[in-house]
Amino acid sequence: xxxxxxxxxxxxxxxxxxxxxxxxxxxxxxxxxxxxxxxxxxxxxxxxxxxxxxxxxxxxxxxxxxxxxxxxxxxxxxxxxxxxxxxxxxxxxxxxxxxxxxxxxxxxxxxxxxxxxxxxxxxxxxxxxxxxxxxxxxxxxxxxxxxxxxxxxxxxxxxxxxxxxxxxxxxxxxxxxxxxxxxxxxxxxxxxxxxxxxxxxxxxxxxxxxxxxxxxxxxxxxxxxxxxxxxxxxxxxxxxxxxxxxxxxxxxxxxxxxxxxxxxxxxxxxxx
Amino acid sequence: xxxxxxxxxxxxxxxxxxxxxxxxxxxxxxxxxxxxxxxxxxxxxxxxxxxxxxxxxxxxxxxxxxxxxxxxxxxxxxxxxxxxxxxxxxxxxxxxxxxxxxxxxxxxxxxxxxxxxxxxxxxxxxxxxxxxxxxxxxxxxxxxxxxxxxxxxxxxxxxxxxxxxxxxxxxxxxxxxxxxxxxxxxxxxxxxxxxxxxxxxxxxxxxxxxxxxxxxxxxxxxxxxxxxxxxxxxxxxxxxxxxxxxxxxxxxxxxxxxxxxxxxxxxxxxxxxxxxxxxxxxxx
Numbered sequence: 001x002x003x004x005x006x007x008x009x010x011x012x013x014x015x016x017x018x019x020x021x022x023x024x025x026x027x028x029x030x031x032x033x034x035x036x037x038x039x040x041x042x043x044x045x046x047x048x049x050x051x052x053x054x055x056x057x058x059x060x061x062x063x064x065x066x067x068x069x070x071x072x073x074x075x076x077x078x079x080x081x082x083x084x085x086x087x088x089x090x091x092x093x094x095x096x097x098x099x100x101x102x103x104x105x106x107x108x109x110x111x112x113x114x115x116x117x118x119x120x121x122x123x124x125x126x127x128x129x130x131x132x133x134x135x136x137x138x139x140x141x142x143x144x145x146x147x148x149x150x151x152x153x154x155x156x157x158x159x160x161x162x163x164x165x166x167x168x169x170x171x172x173x174x175x176x177x178x179x180x181x182x183x184x185x186x187x188x189x190x191x192x193x194x195x196x197x198x199x200x201x202x203x204x205x206x207x208x209x210x211x212x213x214x215x216x217x218x219x220x221x222x223x224x225x226x227x228x229x230x231x232x233x234x235x236x237x238x239x240x241x242x243x244x245x246x247x248x249x250x251x252x253x254x255x256x257x258x259x260x261x262x263x264x265x266x267x268x269x270x271x272x
Numbered sequence: 273x274x275x276x277x278x279x280x281x282x283x284x285x286x287x288x289x290x291x292x293x294x295x296x297x298x299x300x301x302x303x304x305x306x307x308x309x310x311x312x313x314x315x316x317x318x319x320x321x322x323x324x325x326x327x328x329x330x331x332x333x334x335x336x337x338x339x340x341x342x343x344x345x346x347x348x349x350x351x352x353x354x355x356x357x358x359x360x361x362x363x364x365x366x367x368x369x370x371x372x373x374x375x376x377x378x379x380x381x382x383x384x385x386x387x388x389x390x391x392x393x394x395x396x397x398x399x400x401x402x403x404x405x406x407x408x409x410x411x412x413x414x415x416x417x418x419x420x421x422x423x424x425x426x427x428x429x430x431x432x433x434x435x436x437x438x439x440x441x442x443x444x445x446x447x448x449x450x451x452x453x454x455x456x457x458x459x460x461x462x463x464x465x466x467x468x469x470x471x472x473x474x475x476x477x478x479x480x481x482x483x484x485x486x487x488x489x490x491x492x493x494x495x496x497x498x499x500x501x502x503x504x505x506x507x508x509x510x511x512x513x514x515x516x517x518x519x520x521x522x523x524x525x526x527x528x529x530x531x532x533x534x535x536x537x538x539x540x541x542x543x544x545x546x547x548x549x550x551x552x553x554x555x556x
Contacts, residue, residue: 011417035449036449036451036452037419037420037421037422037447037448037449037452038418038419038421038422041419042419042420083420083447084363084364084366086364135285135289137312137313138312138317138363139312139313140312140313161446161447164443164446164447165312165363165443165446165474166312166474167311167312167474167512167513167514168311168510168511168512168513168514168515169311169312169511170312171514193447193448193449193450196517233449233450233451233452234449234450235450237517238516238517238518238541238544239517239518239521241541242518242521242541242544242545242548245545245549246545246548246549253517254517254518254520254521254523254524255524257517257521257524258521258524258525258528261521261525261530261548262525262528262530267530
């Protein structure tokens with residue numbers, strides 16, 4: 001689905017921001033792209049969605065080489081939700097914004113209406129459909145941006161700090177949607193500083209340090225390796241640190257931890 | 273006299289728009305370090321705009337209630353007076369950049385230049401802000417080529433060079449990796465103690481690092497105003513910020529009948545390590 005082969009990039013006249021990056025991802029994978037500020041995450045994001053072209057190497061998404069494909073066609077293969085929804089929302093109502101993508105796809109009017117209604121319901125924006133997107137609160141604006149991408153049903157999703165500024169209730173809604181998209185076979189790349197969020201959702205961690213790939217491994221292995229977390233300037237989630245401190249296997253979620261703890265003490269969930 | 277005095281403020285962005293702030297009263301003294309916390313749509317950012325005088329004059333005049341900065345309503349302040357009184361740093365650093373500067377240094381001296389300060393004073397302030405926000409190595413870079421976290425540091429530096437009496441920060445560390453976040457919070461804590469800092473955030477960590485006073489907003493109203501413990505134990509806190517993972521794990525064990533009766537649920541990693549260590553010992 002997603003193939004990054006020996007990719008390097010520099011801005012005109014500048015030094016390499018990314019050097020020799022290679023990784024691939026398939027359907028149903030959730031990749032967390034992590035690293036310290038300035039490591040090259042945002043640049044890699046712009047390479048993945050075709051806004052920038054690699055200065056060396058190649059990226060292909062759903063069989064399309066990003067250097068040879070116009071950006072509007074790349075967007076059929078990978079939908080991007082940028083960090084600030086204000087940068088990608090431009091219609092006067094939420095419904096028009098979400099409808100914009102499907103309108104540019106070969107769908108009948110009924111198919112478009114059905115698809116938009118379903119996406120608005122999933123993102124809990126049905127009641128806000130007639131409002132201006134920028135009149136909504138921060139969380140709802142983010143869900144408008146997400147809904148407009150989901151409505152085009154691309155095989156891959158690129159989410160830049162999607163959890164930022166969301167309260168617990170909104171985060172829970174977002175996590176549910178990401179898991180549904182994963183189950184539907186989407187390949188999802190999340191740029192993220194929130195390691196609790198990464199631990200809950202990611203199947204793999206891609207870490208960047210100084211423009212190079214410093215890790216491509218499972219979240220449990222990544223967070224258990226202090227050298228890797230230190231290079232990427234991330235903090236392992238508390239629940240994982242607690243599991244290691246108590247001699248358990250690395251746990252990524254509270255439910256994992258509770259199961260491992262009971263197992264460790266030969267107890268079962270119903271025993272008092 | 274309070275630096276900011278808000279009395280019974282009722283505010284909506286238009287006549288047919290929902291009420292965002294609903295009869296809110298708040299007083300902030302000079303030198304206070306206050307965190308304004310709340311969930312999505314609670315009114316944090318709107319309140320931050322009010323505190324910083326960042327709303328259109330017509331909107332401020334059409335509002336019920338009173339907001340006074342040093343005893344004077346915001347519409348009576350000139351732009352220059354306001355710039356030296358309160359600086360606001362928003363969530364989207366790209367929107368804070370002047371657009372007139374081709375380097376980080378030029379961006380920093382843009383504001384003080386408009387205050388008509390002497391060149392020596394401008395240089396001194398810029399040097400100070402470069403160090404505080406860890407920007408010296410980026411001084412010649414184009415602000416628009418910086419990463420999100422670097423732009424955020426530049427936005428904060430550009431506010432500090434104005435030497436305001438109060439600094440309003442809206443989710444200032446949202447773009448930061450933990451190391452950059454901790455460095456910045458440390459530097460903010462070293463700022464002159466007479467600088468009033470008002471932090472609006474969804475994350476507890478920056479608030480706990482900076483603030484002494486915590487104001488919890490819900491539905492445009494203040495539901496709690498006090499110290500850290502009061503806020504952490506408030507019933508709305510878990511719903512807004514989510515339950516700490518270590519607490520959720522303990523709760524799952526409690527529900528399964530494997531958490532000792534009378535043992536409280538841990539809020540922090542340190543407390544969880546101590547409790548689980550002890551309980552593990554008993555269970556094992």
